[in-house]
Amino acid sequence: MSNRAEIAVGMSSCGIASGARVVFDVLSRETARRKLPYAVVATGCIGACHREPLVEVRGADGTRRLFGDVDEAAAVRILDSLGGAPSGLEENLIPPDAPFFARQRRIVLANCGSIDPESIDEYVAHAGYTSLRKAVTSMSPEQVIEEIKASGLRGRGGAGFPTGMKWGLSRAVKGAKKYVVCNGDEGDPGAFMDRSVLEGDPHAVIEGMAIGAYAIGADEGYFYVRAEYPLAIKRLVKALAQAEERGFLGDRIFGSAFCLRLHIKEGAGAFVCGEETALMASIEGRRGMPRLRPPFPSEKGLWNLSTTINNVETFANVASILRMGGAEFAKLGTAKSKGTKVFALAGKIRRGGMVEVPMGMPLREVIYDIGGGIRGEGKFKAVQMGGPSGGCVPESLIDVPVDYDSLTATGAIMGSGGMVVMDDSTCMVDVARYFLAFTQNESCGKCTFCRVGTKRMLEILERITQGKGREGDVEALEDLAQKIRVSSLCALGQTAPNPVLTTLRYFREEYEAHILRGECPARRCKALIRFRVDAARCTGCTLCSKACPTKAISGERKKAHVVDQGKCVRCGLCFEKCRFHAIEIRTGKDAC
Amino acid sequence: MADKIEITLDGRKILVEPGTTLLEAAEAQGGRIPTLCNDRRLEPYASCWVCLVKVEKAKGFVPACSTRAIPGMVVSTGSPDVLAARRMALELLLSAHYGDCKAPCTLTCPSNIDIQGYIGLAANGRFAEALALIRRDNPMPATIGRVCPHPCETACRRGLADEPLAINGLKRFVADLEALAAPAAGAAKAAARPDSTGRKVAIVGAGPAGLAAAHYLLAEGTAVTLLESMEKAGGMLRYGIPDYRLPPAVLDAEIAAILDRGAELRTGVTLGKDVSLEELRGRYDAVLLAMGAWSGRALRVPGEDNPSVLSGIDFLRDVNAGRAARVGRRVAVIGGGNTALDAARVSLRVGADKVFVFYRRTRDEMPASPAEIDEAMEEGVEFTYLAAPVSVEASGGRLSAVRLLRMELGEPDSSGRRRPVPVAGSEFTVPVDTVISAVGQYAEIRYLETAPGLVDEKGNMKGDPLTGITPVPGVFAAGDLLTGPDIAIRAVAGGKHAARAILAYFEGGTYGRPVEFLSKKDDFRKPTAEDFSGTPKVPREKRKAVEPGIRKRDFREIESGFTGAQALSEAARCLECGCQDVGECALKRHGQDYQAVATRFLGDIGAHPVDESHPFIRRDPSKCVLCGRCVRICLEVRGIGVLGYMYRGFSSVVAPSFGVPLGEDKSCISCGQCVSACPVGALTEKMPKGKTAPLEETVEEGVCALCSVGCGIEYRRHGGLLTRVTERWDAPNHGKLCAKGRFGHAFLNEAVPSSALDAAGNPLDREAAKKVLDGLLRGAKRPLLRLSADLCRETLEAFLEAARRRGIPAEAYGLSDLDPRWADLAAVGTVGAQHGQAGGLCLIVGDLAASHNVAFTEAYRMRKAGFSGLWICGHGDAVARRVADRVFPGAEGIAEAMETALADGRSLEVLSAPEALLRSLGKAGESTALAALGKAAASGRARITLYWSGRNGGFLFPLLSRDGRTPKPTAAEADLLLDVGVKDGTVKGRRVVWANRGEEAALYLPLGHDAWIRGTSIVSGRGSISLGKVDAGSVTCSLFA
Secondary structure (H helix, E strand, O other), rough: OOOOOOEEEEOOOOHHHHHHHOOOOOHHHHHOOOOOOOOEEEEEOOHHHHOOOOOEEOOOOOEEEEEEOHHHHHHHHHHHHOOOOOOOOOOOOOOOOOOHHOOOOOOOOOOOOOOOOOOOOHHHHHHOOOHHHHHHHOOOHHHHHHHHHOOOOEEEEOOOOHHHHHHHHHOOOOOOOOOEEEEOOOOOOOOOOHHHHHHOOOOHHHHHHHHHHHHHOOOEEEEEOOOHHHHHHHHHHHHHHHHHOOOOEEEOHHOOOOOOEEEEEEEEEOHHHHOOHHHHHHHHHOOOOOOOOOOOOOOOHHHOOOEEEHHHHHHHHHHHHHHHHHHHHHOOOOOOOOEEEEEEEEEEEOEEEEEEEEEEOOOOHHHHHOOEEEEEEEEOOEEEEEEHOEEEHHHHHHEEEEEHHHHHHHOOOOOOEEEEEEEEOOOHHHHHHHHHHHHHHHHHHHOHHHHHHHHHHHHHHHHOOOOOOOOOHHHHHHHHHHHHOOOOOOOOHOOOOOOHHHHHHHHHHHHHHHHHHHHOOOOOHHHHHHEOOHHHHHHOOHHHHOOOOOOEEEEEOOOOOOOOOOOOOOOHHHHHOOOOEEEEEHHHHHOO | OOOEEEEEEEEEEEOOOOOOEEHHHHOOOOOOOOOOOOOOOOOOOOOOOOEEEEEOOOOOEEEEOOOOOOOOEEOOOOOHHHHHHHHHHHHHHHHHOOOOOOOHHHHHHOOOOOHHHHHHHHHHHHHHHHHHHHHHOOHHHHHHHOOOOOOHHOOOOOHHHOOOOHHHHHHHHHHHHHHHOOOOOOOHHHHHOOOOOEEEEEEEOOOOOHHHHHHHHHHOOEEEEEOOOOOOOOHHHHHOOOOOOOOHHOOOOOOHHHHOOOOOOEEOEEEEEEEEEHHHHHHHOOOEEEEOOOOOOOOOOOOOOOOOOHHHHHHHHHHHHHOOOOOOOOOEEEEEOHHHHHHHHHHHOOOOEEEEEEOOHHHOOOOOOOHHHHHHHOOOOOEOOOOOEEEEEEEEEEEEEEEEEEEEEEEEEEOOOOEEEEEOOOEEEEEOOEEEEEOOOOOOOOOHHHHOOOEEEOOEOOOOOOOOEEOOOOOEEOHHHHOHHHHHHHHHHHHHHHHHHHHHOOOOOOOOOOOOOOOEEEEEEEEHHHHHHOEEEEEEEEEEEEEOHOOOOOOOOOOOOOOOOHHHHOOOOOOOOOOOOOOOOOOHHHHHHOOEEEEEEOOOOOOOOOOOOOOOOOOOOOOOOOOOOOHHHHHHOOOOOOOEEEOOHHHOOOEEHHHOHHHHOOOOOOOOOOHHHHOOOOEHHHHOOOOOOOOOOOOEEOOOOOOOOOOEEEEEEEEEEEEEEEEEEOOOOOOOOHHHHHHHHHHHHOOOOOOOEEEEOOOOOOHHHHHHHHHHHHHOOOOEEEOOOOOOOOHHHHHHHHHHHOOOOEEEOOOOOOOOOOOHHHHHOOOOOOOOOOOOOOEOOHHHHHHOHHHHHHHHHHHHHHOOEEEOOOOHHHHHHHOOOOOOOHHHHHHHHHHHHHHOOEEEEEOOOOHHHHHHHHHHHHHHHHHHHHHHHHHOOOOEOOOOOOHHHHHHHHHHHHHOOOOOOOOOOOOEEEEEEOOOOOOOOOOEEEOOOOOOEOOOOOOOOHHHOOOEEEEEEOOEOOOOOOOHHOOOOOOOO
16 A cells, blocks of 8 residues: 555546546646645556546545546545545545445456556555566476466456466477567457556566566567557556566566566557467568467467467466465356456446456346446346357346356357447347457458358348348358358357357347348337337427438427438437437337 | 378278378378368468368367378268358358359350350461361351351440450351361361261251251261251251351351261151151151241231231242242331341342331340341331231232231230230231231141150140250250240250260260359349440451342342451450369369359459459459468468458458559569469469460470470460460479469460571572572671570580581570680589488579579478578579578679588588579679689589570580680671571571571571470489470471581
């Protein structure tokens, strides 16, 4: 715990996007002007993204008060209230026992939102680099690997391969030169765990990576971070320079024989470069295209040399494991999934943000207890897990524990931790189409089933959502999906059909409604819906006709209005504007 | 060598070498696993997934090409799920493969004549080969070349660009050309009669179907008797088509050619009258019925029984048979088909003043060919559309008028044409004295009802129109009899297939038309005019026709044929729609094997324009299957990387960097390696100075004679046309070729003048040529013999010997600037060297990549395989820097590299090309290189191989450069140049030139292609090899000797 008084502003990308920079400037300026005994500092993602910008006031006595939704006025009020009781800030104050935080268990995110990510001193003050020192000065590489094995840590990138085993395999490869690579090419739509960790606690990742390098015998490594994460890259560059200056990286680390040089390679944003063989091709300067494994990277990796690749979150666990001991870590979680997992909670959820929970927590608790359930009036329908490679878990399975194997059994996957909550206004066919459009667009184009097969699936889905579905489309989708799954070169192709397969598994009747009855049960697919005015409810307020961009609604003031279906583009603005629930969305036969 | 490992392949335990892929393992067992992306010149890649197999315990299927055997592996290569997944892979690829395996013209032709093939041959001036190709599917090209309404031309894609190709005119041209060259001969004379099988077939009706069937039956040794009810053979061709469209002499010649193969023709014999079907069945092994459809349909209007109402087909038959056929002064023809038009035009020719054609629909629906309608209109025939007769009027027994009713078009009927509907009260009368009814024909075959099952209830012939097989065993049918009235080429096709059906029947089998797997653009998106907006417009060649005013009074043929020049330029208009790779395409082959349905997945096709920018390579990205072989072979094998991937997902394309046209990519060395790697037709070769066409090829192994590397090649020919040169898997090229080898042999398609020519280009006989040569030699004070090192050793030696005897000095053309010291090294170099001594170092001196790319690439291959190191000195472009371990640029780099290499201690392989080195580094650089190479040679640790641009540079240069005794004049000083194989456009005047084509010279003497591509050659690093025999005596014409 820090002993000085601080005002910390969450300055991850999420915070900045919500206006944290202005808040930071106001706080800095005003604190200086008022000569207040507080340091205004930037910190990483505090997690409660639904309340950004977030400001935490940390008293010298260790007291902490967290404020959300802080604008300029609130910032001034926060300063006004220093030393006294907060006034006019009741809405902003987030108590530490707020449900959003109460159920979390923070290991990876322990420092995130707590320390200044650009200060190595703060990291060191929080026991930073002690694990690395311990490893290189008092442990053999084999002992490190044993410790990781004992922790039961599995890869957090999605596949869940046991980290200790991976390191052991790499260690066993003979060769003078080995590489270690940190995969920070987080690409799933809606996922931002890796970015937040890199932005909020870069040294933890560097330390974990250095320990990994020591364990396997690598002396060089790469951070592969997508160029769309400029802040993460900036902080990583700074952190690497600081670590080198302190001798935590470079030659003879902590006086041992262990040397390590780390570089940053900025990815150009191709989703497939998150796949390890494509990632390595990209580092080598070639087009990011996967190749068949075996040989695995541990055998033939970068420039044909042994290479160990782990995800950001995996590395972020390592220092903590050495600190608390593998056995202690293994107490967290389930039999086969140890530790915690960070999730990016998004979609139709009341409290979205970044959360870290122990493995095995039922999905219901994550969504309802932490996330606060569905935002708005809708009804929970499903949660999409694992991004485009994952699948949808329906309401009936909401009590499933979040661990690797339980999730896989549902047809979804743990993935990197994207969790998109959907309510009953979501069309599941459209969701499948959306994710498939993403993978199709991001397919590298190398192998047939992924390049052409997903395109054909997408065309069928587009057809269905446009009301042009035919009998046999569902069967064609299933046939394609099954064959693409088993006949693709890399995980991108192998998992691309998952959103379709899981929605077909749990929501098949929605597909059938589209095809057979021309009906979109969620009233989402524009080609299948009609907006109509319920004359009984319409007061003739003209709000809808004013809002309509195509002048499709007409009617006299104070009389019922009418929608001209020929002009209507089904944007839904009238529906949103109407205060009397007079606009109905009809689908299928009702729409005629 | 590590121990073999055991795997289970389809239930059998087998032993394989470690590192073997499952594809290799299966192939070694004789199994066939399909693949598109695998290429043995390249590392496995696993992009197409057509080779997928099942491996026990593996997650999903695995690609056999890239999965290496591990002990205990259990592999299944042919289970139903594997086959289904492979089929889907093929169907997915096919759904995004926008191309035509075969051209629409060929597919539209009822007899599927290889139109693109013969047009391509004609465009290359190979008219005889073109005719032979037509005859494969049509034994009557001169006839069909005149009468066919050519649906092929309607289908011709050139029509979308400007006007369709004159396909039929070209067919007629090549057929007439042969007839003109050998009027009495015909092709049949040359065709040997096969041994008789003892089978006998009776063919009833000697029309196009019967004659075609006879042709194909005779070719297989079957005896044929043609029974013809008319006086002469020819059927509808003779008696239904007027002479002005088909002169009888043309038909006679083609029928004679068929009969000359041994058919018996019995005329004046009518089935059902003179002989019965039962009798024929008793006497012959099979009977083919091909009597045609000769009965005219009735008008079904009052007054029709008037004797001046004629049946169109009867009228034409009478005129054609030379019988009296009178029409009145005003003639009304009812109908819109070809019979109607022929009857109208013939009416004019037999004396009518005014001829009307009445048709109940509009011109657009008229079955007659548009050209014929135009010609009839030119001749003054008056057309009235949307009119149908209601009665024929007579006064005093004489026909006086025809009454008609106006029609309008209603809803489409079953034929898809809009049905004519009468307009009430619109009757009108046209005074005429003759009415010719031509509203349709049918076959009157009630007399065949004695054979049960042959005639259906409507009186039509029963049988499969595709094969001619009828319900009665041993009885077949073809032509109009079976199909109803149709065009002649369909009857020919019917005869052809019926003949095959009969042959199959003899063998006890059944016959079905072969079903070929075909990819067709029309299945996905029909090409439009927009697709051809970039095609330069070239008007269709026009043929001469007799003026309408003159022609309508007689029966002379109206249209003349193309001239030779017209034929060549017309054929050159062909857009080559059918895929060049149709014979070798792996996608087509696998598609056929796996019964893939090309249209199973319809969707976006990703069509791209064809890239014609490269002189030798055509790139059609719409056919690309993204296997990546071209990309990899260019980068991995050649070290260049011209082609690469662009974009992602379904939009991915393979294209040159930044998407520039291939022809504009300066890094391309035109080696054609990408073409040879492409498993489909996305990359195909264009033969320089000629038209490409997908043709059946004969393959002849050879060794490339265009430089001293000596690559294994295959000459591919169709008849006398060299279509392509492809690579062989021989040392030293291992499946590689350079631009010279692949595209440099086009000269073999140029005709060598057969006789000597004087300065004015006039042919000289042997004696005259000898006189001119002797005169030139006598008058010369300072003659000089200049020899091209491209020629074979026998030729060179013969000339050297002759020159020595006459005391004429000789020089190696193009090599005289080289330092004579190369000769010492050349001697070293001819000792059998192989690239890449294990653990050694290969040192390339100069830009061998540009001058001898195959040798360069081979050194790169050995380096990549880890067999030897590779240094490049004297040169250092981007490619050199990419592929070599060390680069020492510039002339000074040579000395430095050589010293470093000698100090390195490894054994040294030195490769260099003296001419290229001199060109790029100049005299000083040459001198530096020679000093360094001399040192290396003296060390005894280096083996030096020199590559020459002429195949026999290694022989000729040492021989002549050491010959310091004879004082030689320079070319400028010499008063007579004796140039052998030397093409030197800069020297005019007093030259004697031995070459394979004309040069400006006082005397030209022919030298056959053989002297370039056969004979003995000195191959760098391998010594002397023989490429076949060359008669050195004949090449020197014995004149000089």
